[in-house]
Amino acid sequence: MSVEAWSAVAAAVSALAAIVAVVVAFFAWKATKNAAKATADLTKIEARRWHHDLTPQFTFELGPEAGDRTTLKVWFNGPAALGELTVSVTIRNDKPRNSTLAGSPSQEEIDAQVWGPYRFVPHVDGADQHGRAAAPIKLLPGDGRQFSLQRTIAPSWTREEWWRDEFKYAPVRVGLRCTSGDDDPWTVYHEVPTVQGTPLEGRLYAAGRDTDGG
Structure with a gap:
């Protein structure tokens, strides 16, 4: 080759x-x-x-009622590994509400209204003017905090009788946004049952863990 x-x-x-x-x-x-x-x-x-x-776990106590006022106590049960937790509590509507009909209230008015049996007392516990959300609080495992609630006031575009009947047996729906250090936040949702028409007995409701919304 x-x-x-x-x-x-x-x-x-x-x-x-x-x-x-x-x-x-x-x-x-x-x-x-x-x-x-x-x-x-x-x-x-x-x-x-x-x-x-590590989803935070809470227990709630509602009542007793005095006039149009009651209290909501929130306990942070753990997990203990979270240490101190910053919690922002809001009261959620019974369901999504939208302005769809001609002559109906505006979406801004609807959003400002708490659609449920109770709201935070405005400007108490750092609550906003609509009674939707309270100021953030810090809790250690085993700690609790009491919030002042009042019956929601029927908006001007509806009748008081209808409003009371609509939410007579409705629960207080709360959402809790929880943060701890640099961890991603948790958003936890609960429904606290109420007894309408008679004084509310102080009773404990152990909350399950639900982070999918609602």
């Missing part, structure tokens, strides 16, 4: 080796990338599981 032929063979072998090296490097990179993605996915799954397992 001539020198030229050997040179051509050597060049071809060298090119093939280079191609093989590129292919091997590509599959090694892909395997590394897949392994990194699998590790990242597993880390996310574990982080979500850890976050779910």
Whole structure:
């Protein structure tokens, strides 16, 4: 075989080796990338599981009622690993409410109204002017806080009798946004039953964990 032929063979072998090296490097990179993605996915799954397992747990006590006033006590039961928790409590509507009919109140007026049996007493416990939300509080596991509530006032566009009947047996629906350090926040929802028409007995309602909304 001539020198030229050997040179051509050597060049071809060298090119093939280079191609093989590129292919091997590509599959090694892909395997590394897949392994990194699998590790990242597993880390996310574990982080979500850890976050779910640490969902704050609360207990509530409602009552007794005096006139149009009552109290809502909120206890932070744990988990103890969370340490101090910052909690923002809001009162939620019975259901989504929208302005859809001609001549109906505006969406702004609807949003300002608390649609339920009770609201926070405005400007008490740091509550806003509508009685929707109280100022954030800090709780350690085992600590509790009492909030002042009053019966919601029927808006000007409806009748008082209808309003009372509408929410006669409705629960107090609360949402709690909880933060602890640099952890992602938790949003926890609960319904606290009420007894309308008679004085409310002080009773405890152990709350389950629900972080999916509602």
